[in-house]
Amino acid sequence: MIVIEQHEIAINTEFIKLDQLLKYSGLAETGGHAKEIVAEGAVSVNGEVCMMRGKKIRPGDVITVDQYEIHIVSA
Numbered sequence: 001m002i003v004i005e006q007h008e009i010a011i012n013t014e015f016i017k018l019d020q021l022l023k024y025s026g027l028a029e030t031g032g033h034a035k036e037i038v039a040e041g042a043v044s045v046n047g048e049v050c051m052m053r054g055k056k057i058r059p060g061d062v063i064t065v066d067q068y069e070i071h072i073v074s075a
Contacts, residue, residue: 004069012075015056018043018063021072027065037065 009025016024019034022043028034037043038053044064045055057063063070 002067004064005067006069006071008071008073010073010075011059015058016072017053018045018050018055018057019053021057021063021070022065025070027068027070042066 007025009021018038019028019031022028022034022037023031028037035053038051041049041051042065043050045057046062047064057072059072059074061072063072
């Protein structure tokens with residue numbers, strides 16, 4: 001059984017780009033690391049694998065990387 005660790009991240013803008021979110025959340029150490037994670041197909045947005053590091057992530061979206069699940073909410 002896979003244990004999912006859930007986190008909630010609040011943003012105070014209309015959207016945040018996926019690579020920026022990965023850095024902000026601490027799941028990626030650098031922009032280059034975020035690019036690698038996305039390019040490997042390790043990131044899902046709302047249940048679908050996302051290969052676009054510049055994808056606009058908005059409140060209500062759910063991002064999954066390995067055992068981490070991030071819920072985006074409005075600040």
